[in-house]
Amino acid sequence: MSGEDAPAQQQNAVDQKQETKPVEEPKTETESPPAAGAAEAAATPAATTEKVPEEEAFTYRALVLTGYGGYDKVKLQVKKGKPVLKAGEIMVRVKACGLNFADLMARQGLYDRLPSPPVTPGMECSGVVEAVGEEVTDRKVGDKVMVLSRFGLWQEVAVVPAAHTFLIPDGMSFEDAAALPVNYITAYMMLFDFGNLRPNQSVLVHAAAGGVGIAATQLCKTVKDVTVFGTASATKHETISEGGVTHPIDYRTKDYVEEVRKISPKGLDIVLDPLGGSDTHKAYNLLKPMGKLITYGTSNMLAGQKKNLLAVAKNWYHQFSIHTLSLIQGNKSVCGFHLGYLDGEMELISQAMDIVLDLYKQGKIKPRIDSTWHLEQVGDAMRKMQERNNIGKVVLTTEPMPEEEKKEEPKKEDKKEDKKKDDKKKDDKKKDDAKKEEKKDDKKKEEPKKEEKKEEEKKEEPKKEEK
Amino acid sequence: MSGEDAPAQQQNAVDQKQETKPVEEPKTETESPPAAGAAEAAATPAATTEKVPEEEAFTYRALVLTGYGGYDKVKLQVKKGKPVLKAGEIMVRVKACGLNFADLMARQGLYDRLPSPPVTPGMECSGVVEAVGEEVTDRKVGDKVMVLSRFGLWQEVAVVPAAHTFLIPDGMSFEDAAALPVNYITAYMMLFDFGNLRPNQSVLVHAAAGGVGIAATQLCKTVKDVTVFGTASATKHETISEGGVTHPIDYRTKDYVEEVRKISPKGLDIVLDPLGGSDTHKAYNLLKPMGKLITYGTSNMLAGQKKNLLAVAKNWYHQFSIHTLSLIQGNKSVCGFHLGYLDGEMELISQAMDIVLDLYKQGKIKPRIDSTWHLEQVGDAMRKMQERNNIGKVVLTTEPMPEEEKKEEPKKEDKKEDKKKDDKKKDDKKKDDAKKEEKKDDKKKEEPKKEEKKEEEKKEEPKKEEK
Numbered sequence: 001m002s003g004e005d006a007p008a009q010q011q012n013a014v015d016q017k018q019e020t021k022p023v024e025e026p027k028t029e030t031e032s033p034p035a036a037g038a039a040e041a042a043a044t045p046a047a048t049t050e051k052v053p054e055e056e057a058f059t060y061r062a063l064v065l066t067g068y069g070g071y072d073k074v075k076l077q078v079k080k081g082k083p084v085l086k087a088g089e090i091m092v093r094v095k096a097c098g099l100n101f102a103d104l105m106a107r108q109g110l111y112d113r114l115p116s117p118p119v120t121p122g123m124e125c126s127g128v129v130e131a132v133g134e135e136v137t138d139r140k141v142g143d144k145v146m147v148l149s150r151f152g153l154w155q156e157v158a159v160v161p162a163a164h165t166f167l168i169p170d171g172m173s174f175e176d177a178a179a180l181p182v183n184y185i186t187a188y189m190m191l192f193d194f195g196n197l198r199p200n201q202s203v204l205v206h207a208a209a210g211g212v213g214i215a216a217t218q219l220c221k222t223v224k225d226v227t228v229f230g231t232a233s234a235t236k237h238e239t240i241s242e243g244g245v246t247h248p249i250d251y252r253t254k255d256y257v258e259e260v261r262k263i264s265p266k267g268l269d270i271v272l273d274p275l276g277g278s279d280t281h282k283a284y285n286l287l288k289p290m291g292k293l294i295t296y297g298t299s300n301m302l303a304g305q306k307k308n309l310l311a312v313a314k315n316w317y318h319q320f321s322i323h324t325l326s327l328i329q330g331n332k333s334v335c336g337f338h339l340g341y342l343d344g345e346m347e348l349i350s351q352a353m354d355i356v357l358d359l360y361k362q363g364k365i366k367p368r369i370d371s372t373w374h375l376e377q378v379g380d381a382m383r384k385m386q387e388r389n390n391i392g393k394v395v396l397t398t399e400p401m402p403e404e405e406k407k408e409e410p411k412k413e414d415k416k417e418d419k420k421k422d423d424k425k426k427d428d429k430k431k432d433d434a435k436k437e438e439k440k441d442d443k444k445k446e447e448p449k450k451e452e453k454k455e456e457e458k459k460e461e462p463k464k465e466e467k
Numbered sequence: 468m469s470g471e472d473a474p475a476q477q478q479n480a481v482d483q484k485q486e487t488k489p490v491e492e493p494k495t496e497t498e499s500p501p502a503a504g505a506a507e508a509a510a511t512p513a514a515t516t517e518k519v520p521e522e523e524a525f526t527y528r529a530l531v532l533t534g535y536g537g538y539d540k541v542k543l544q545v546k547k548g549k550p551v552l553k554a555g556e557i558m559v560r561v562k563a564c565g566l567n568f569a570d571l572m573a574r575q576g577l578y579d580r581l582p583s584p585p586v587t588p589g590m591e592c593s594g595v596v597e598a599v600g601e602e603v604t605d606r607k608v609g610d611k612v613m614v615l616s617r618f619g620l621w622q623e624v625a626v627v628p629a630a631h632t633f634l635i636p637d638g639m640s641f642e643d644a645a646a647l648p649v650n651y652i653t654a655y656m657m658l659f660d661f662g663n664l665r666p667n668q669s670v671l672v673h674a675a676a677g678g679v680g681i682a683a684t685q686l687c688k689t690v691k692d693v694t695v696f697g698t699a700s701a702t703k704h705e706t707i708s709e710g711g712v713t714h715p716i717d718y719r720t721k722d723y724v725e726e727v728r729k730i731s732p733k734g735l736d737i738v739l740d741p742l743g744g745s746d747t748h749k750a751y752n753l754l755k756p757m758g759k760l761i762t763y764g765t766s767n768m769l770a771g772q773k774k775n776l777l778a779v780a781k782n783w784y785h786q787f788s789i790h791t792l793s794l795i796q797g798n799k800s801v802c803g804f805h806l807g808y809l810d811g812e813m814e815l816i817s818q819a820m821d822i823v824l825d826l827y828k829q830g831k832i833k834p835r836i837d838s839t840w841h842l843e844q845v846g847d848a849m850r851k852m853q854e855r856n857n858i859g860k861v862v863l864t865t866e867p868m869p870e871e872e873k874k875e876e877p878k879k880e881d882k883k884e885d886k887k888k889d890d891k892k893k894d895d896k897k898k899d900d901a902k903k904e905e906k907k908d909d910k911k912k913e914e915p916k917k918e919e920k921k922e923e924e925k926k927e928e929p930k931k932e933e934k
Contacts, residue, residue, distance in 0.1 A: 193757055194800050196663045280791055289812050290660055292800075295791045324747055324762045324787045327803025331812075333661050333759075334801055336794025345756050345798075 058082035061398070062155030063378055065117045068109035070305035071379035074121070074154075083159045085133030090165065092147055092158045094127040096178035096372070097396040100211070101274070101299055102340050104386050106151075108307040110298075113340040114151050122154030123340065126168060126177035136162045144168040146177045148185075150343045154378070156398045163346050166353050169361055179211070179367035179393035184356045185349055186339050187215035190272055190294045193352075194335040199224040201269035204260060204286065206279070208245050209236040209391040211367075212296070216272055217244040218365040229268070231256050239391050243368070257282050267291060275300045280320035289331040295320070296337040302386060368392030374401035525549035528865070529622030530845055532584045535576035537772035538846035541588070541621075550626045552600030557632065559594040559614055559625045563645035563839070564863040567591070567678070568741070568766055569807050571853050573618075575774040577765075580807040581618050589621030590807065593635060593644035603629045611635040613644045615652075617810045621845070623865050630813050633820050636828055646678070646834035646860035651823045652816055653806050654682035657739055657761045660819075661802040666691040668736035671727060671753065673746070675712050676703040676858040678834075679763070683739055684711040685832040696735070698723050706858050710835070724749050734758060742767045747787035751801065759800040762787070769853060835859030841868035 062079045085091060103121050105111040114121060129143040139145065145165040147153060153160075168177045191197045203220050207213045208230025220226045221244040230245035237248035249259045260268065269291050271283040276298030283293045303311035322334055342349065359365045370390035373381035374397060385394045529546045552558060570588050572578040581588060596610040606612065612632040614620060620627075635644045658664045670687050674680045675697025687693045688711040697712035704715040716726045727735065736758050738750040743765030750760045770778035789801055809816065826832045837857035840848035841864060852861045 189757070193663060194759075196660060276791065289809055290656070290815060292661075292802075295795060297795070298792070320791045321788055322801070324743065324801070324803055325765070327801060328762060328764070328805045329803070329808050331804055331809050332802070334789070334791070334794060335759075335799070336791055336796070337798055338795045341796050342756055342798050348757060 060156035061375060062120050063122070063375055063396075065107060065114070065119050065121050067117045068107065068307065071107075071382050073107055073117075074378050074382070076375050076378070079155065079157075083157065085131060085159060087133055087135040088161050088163070089133040089159055090129050090136055090139050090145075090162045091131040092125070092127040092145060092160060092165070093130045094125045094147075094153065094156050094158055094398050095174035096126050096398070097122050097154050098124040098178045098180075098182055098211075099381055099385055099394040099396065100124070100182050101297055101302075101385070102338075104302060104382055105298075107382065108302070110301055110307060110312070111340070120152045120155050122152060123150065124148055124178060124181045125153040125158060126174040127158070129165075130157070132162075138162060139165060144174075144177070146181050148181050148339075148343075148349065150340060154375070154396060163350075166350075166357070169357055172360070175369050175372055175395050175397070176367045178395050179369055180356070180360070181353070182339055183211040183215040183367070183393065184219070184365065185352045186212050186296065186337065187219050187272075188352045188356050189339075189348075190296060190335075190337050191216060191219055191270065194294050194333075194337065195270045195272075195292050197223050197226065197270060199226070202227040202229065202264055203270040203272065204229045204231075204256075204268050204283070205245070205272050206231050206251075206274055207299070207388070208232045208240045208248065210274075210388075211393045212272075212274065214240075214243055214368050214392055215365070219359075220244065222359060222364050227264070229256075229260055229263075233388070236391050257286060260286055270294065272296065276320075277301075277315040277318040281318070284320065284322070284332065284334065287330070287332050290333075292333040292335060294335045294337055305383075305386075370394050372397050374399065374405070376401050376406065527623035528842060529587050529624075530589070530842055530863075532574060532581070532586050532588050534584045535574065535774065538574075538849050540574055540584075541845050541849070543842050543845070546622065546624075550624065552598060552626060554600055554602040555628050555630070556600040556626055557596050557603055557606050557612075557629045558598040559592070559612060559627065559632070560597045561592045561594040561614075561620065561623050561625055561865050562641035563593050563865070564589050564621050565591040565645045565647075565649060565678075566848055566852055566861040566863065567649050568764055568769075568852070569805075571769060571849055572765075574849065575769070577768055577774065577779070578807070587619045587622050589619060590617065591615055591645060591648045592620040592625060593641040594625070596632075597624070599629075605629060606632060611641075611644070613648050615648045615806075615810075615816065617807060621842070621863065630817075633817075633824070636824055639827070642836050642839055642862050642864070643834045645862050646836055647823070647827070648820070649806055650678040650682040650834070650860065651686070651832065652819045653679050653763065653804065654686050654739075655819045655823050656806075656815075657763060657802075657804050658683060658686050658737065661761050661800075661804065662737045662739075662759050664690050664693065664737060666693070669694040669696065669731055671696045671698075671723075671735050671738040671750070672712070673698050673718075673739060673741055674766070674855070675699045675707045675715065677741075677855075678860045679739070679741065681707075681710055681835050681859050682832070686826075687711065689826060689831050694731070696723075696727050696730075700855070703858050724753060727753055737761065739763065743787075744768075744782040744785040748785070751787065751789070751799065754797070754799050756798040757800075759802060761802045761804055763804040772850075772853075837861050839864050841866065841872075843868050843873065 059078050059080050062077055063074050064077050065074050067073050083091060100123055102111050102113070102123065106114040106121055125147050127145060127147070129139050129141050129145060132139055132141060139162045144167065146168055147158060147160050147165050149158070149160055149164055152158060166181070168174075191203070195203075197203065197220065201223075203216070203226060205213050205216045205220070205228055208217060209232040213230065213232075217228055217230060217240065220228045227246045228244060229247045229249060230240050231249045231251040232240055233252055234250040237250070240248050247259070247263055249256045267286050267288040269288055271286055271291070271293050273280050273283045273293060273295040274297035276295065277300040279300065280293070280295055283295070287293055298315055301312050301315045320334075327334065339349075356365065368391065370392040371381070371384065372395045378396060381394050381396060384390050526545050526547050529544055530541050531544045532541050534540050550558060567590055569578050569580070569590065573581040573588055592614050594612060594614070596606050596608050596612060599606055599608060606629045611634065613635055614625060614627050614632050616625070616627055616631055619625060633648070658670070662670075664670065664687065668690075670683070670693060672680050672683045672687075672695055675684060676699040680697065680699075684695055684697060684707065687695045694713045695711060696714045696716060697707050698716045698718040699707050700719055701717040704717070707715050714726070714730055716723045734753050734755040736755055738753055738758070738760050740747050740750045740760060740762040741764035743762065744767040746767065747760070747762055750762070754760055765782050768779050768782045787801075794801065806816075823832065835858065837859040838848070838851065839862045845863060848861050848863060851857050
């Protein structure tokens with residue numbers, strides 16, 4: 001775990017040159033050129049910054065992953081120096097950022113698209129254009145934009161290629177704009193490019209209350225008579241049903257394969273699989289002839305705050321591998337998707353985004369924000385998502401945190417919740433870890449009291465989990 | 468090789484009960500019910516035939532695979548007894564039959580959808596409805612139909628469920644109708660269901676002069692600005708270019724991967740792979756992000772007349788197997804297709820057929836018949852296809868063979884060619900075995916002079932190859 005012990009105090013803009021070292025490309029031969037300098041530039045202002053007089057004056061807060069590990073490895077720091085823009089780039093004053101599962105994997109060192117720490121994570125944000133580099137013709141200062149990048153967006157100022165930005169439609173909040181890109185582009189490309197979803201088909205959406213799950217459900221409902229099976233803990237069923245899930249399944253108390261078969265004995269047309277491991281096998285077996293399994297993550301690898309070697313090994317051991325002869329005999333399709341590996345394909349992404357924004361303008365889709373957190377609260381925000389306590393998107397805001405909240409930080413999650421989410425049901429607080437049943441035994445040593453923990457015990461939780 | 472030594476002379480309707488024994492289902496869990504009794508019924512009239520007075524009078528010729536092996540294992544025999552129809556079935560007086568690669572694999576015992584010999588092969592035919600069973604409302608005596616079945620159609624009389632038949636459009640010949648179903652439904656479902664082909668995309672079609680290759684090329688051209696790369700031996704390039712292939716590639720003299728990269732450095736959106744083995748790996752590596760590999764056969768296993776254990780082993784050894792993590796990192800899709808394993812899905816097949824027939828009526832597609840052969844000539848017909856000397860579909864006709872042709876049987880292929888295919892270029896006669904370069908070493912022992920053989924030597928060929 002390199003970087004684990006890097007002193008967090010030293011992380012500032014000058015130290016970040018390290019981030020520009022080339023990231024290893026995946027071994028499967030993608031023909032696209034290596035990731036454009038977008039995110040690197042954004043995350044390494046120092047490298048391109050000249051010692052201009054205003055440098056000392058220009059500072060901005062940034063979240064920095066200081067080493068692989070628990071929630072506390074992401075620190076809020078101050079970077080200095082105004083970035084100099086290269087041709088084609090713009091500088092964005094960031095308003096809100098989206099959290100994604102890849103960010104959680106990255107924190108544990110399980111996501112190879114993030115350079116080694118210290119590094120600023122963050123794949124999506126929204127904000128206002130503050131400066132425009134040469135050769136940028138379609139963005140101007142003051143434009144409200146959404147941004148997609150391989151990393152580097154969890155900070156107040158981000159420098160990105162204009163081509164990685166999308167204009168925010170009138171009336172869309174910065175929170176919604178930060179919540180939309182990764183989840184909706186992912187769901188759209190999976191369902192409509194690989195999945196080729198058509199009327200009367202059936203889809204299984206795992207983690208149907210998560211960001212991609214909600215996006216996928218909404219997109220399924222844009223096609224006539226699509227049946228959506230959605231897994232989530234029972235407390236979330238009412239919400240996801242309202243959102244379009246035809247058959248909610250509590251995977252914690254029931255075997256979702258059996259539940260699907262009861263209703264759809266022949267199986268399914270599409271399974272979206274963010275879990276990996278043995279769930280991918282189940283997904284494959286649930287496919288009808290001409291069915292498509294689209295796997296887009298390995299969230300089963302995430303067990304606990306820090307990298308859980310047993311969970312990782314188990315996931316690898318159970319990793320799905322398929323021979324073409326089996327595919328032929330089954331008339332099946334297995335697809336892999338991850339937006340993080342698609343950053344060389346902005347044309348494809350833009351096409352998808354255009355359609356998604358069009359659906360938004362028609363009122364057919366709308367991000368559901370679970371909760372919004374200050375940068376200082378990123379640890380709690382990540383915890384909420386990793387422990388599956390969210391329904392919808394977990395968002396960070398760059399808005400400064402009020403002083404009174406800071407003093408009571410141990411309680412901040414509850415306060416925030418009380419303030420912003422009064423309508424949120426108490427029940428939702430219950431743990432909802434994906435596949436907890438399955439991993440119970442593995443987890444016991446690390447988190448002996450995990451299942452018994454209740455919201456009121458949360459103050460002590462950070463210490464417990466860091467053992 | 469069970470059945471290898473079954474005495475061919477005893478093959479008649481009464482002996483065919485054996486064919487009804489259940490075929491083992493593939494191990495990948497398909498949820499569809501086991502293959503309907505369609506083909507079994509067709510191939511086993513004796514089992515359902517009552518001793519009616521007309522039994523002795525009712526005879527029909529049938530091709531029967533008497534054991535696994537070379538071209539001579541398919542014998543022309545006479546079956547006796549008028550089949551009794553079950554509810555939902557019709558009896559078809561067969562006019563023409565299509566040859567498919569699966570039939571060649573089946574002859575060598577490499578296709579598990581054909582019951583053990585003795586059995587009548589044949590997955591598609593055209594003909595006229597001669598009798599209609601109870602509960603059949605949408606077919607009547609005299610209707611011209613195309614038929615799809617798992618096997619059992621290479622005979623003058625076939626009994627099939629009405630649901631496995633399609634009305635032949637006005638003006639379509641029996642030959643075209645026998646050539647259309649398997650190739651066009653296969654190409655359509657691969658390109659438009661799994662492949663999701665869209666304008667401006669690029670497709671690699673292997674064996675572009677074969678039945679599926681020509682169908683796929685024609686279907687690609689129904690979408691705007693699709694670039695088709697097609698492999699075939701040089702002598703076939705003019706024909707396939709006229710048919711719509713944008714970039715013909717002679718795989719025998721050039722590395723097709725390099726040729727594709729020269730024109731399309733980023734790779735391809737879709738690769739249709741009938742070859743299997745190491746070519747599937749190449750196909751996968753040629754995919755762009757969001758690209759789809761659709762594998763639909765293992766023709767690389769076919770080397771020589773009889774089962775070539777080395778070729779089979781090599782294919783298994785090189786068989787493509789993929790981990791989901793690689794798929795995720797590559798943003799790729801791997802699909803398997805084979806119509807022979809899709810016979811429980813007549814609804815899906817009918818939907819595809821409706822579209823295909825509509826395109827036919829609009830003049831956008833039309834089967835290309837390479838050559839038509841009498842039932843007696845099935846061995847030569849199979850040889851033509853297996854040695855890749857065809858451009859388009861190889862078809863059997865049930866029309867009786869003129870006596871004068873029978874006497875000169877050693878020369879029959881040339882005569883037939885002279886008579887029916889005067890327009891066919893001499894050049895086309897050259898050998899065009901798929902992947903011959905690659906297999907050269909393996910083949911030398913079995914077929915020492917294969918590459919040197921020319922059309923004028925063909926008279927002696929059967930003896931040479933049967934050693």
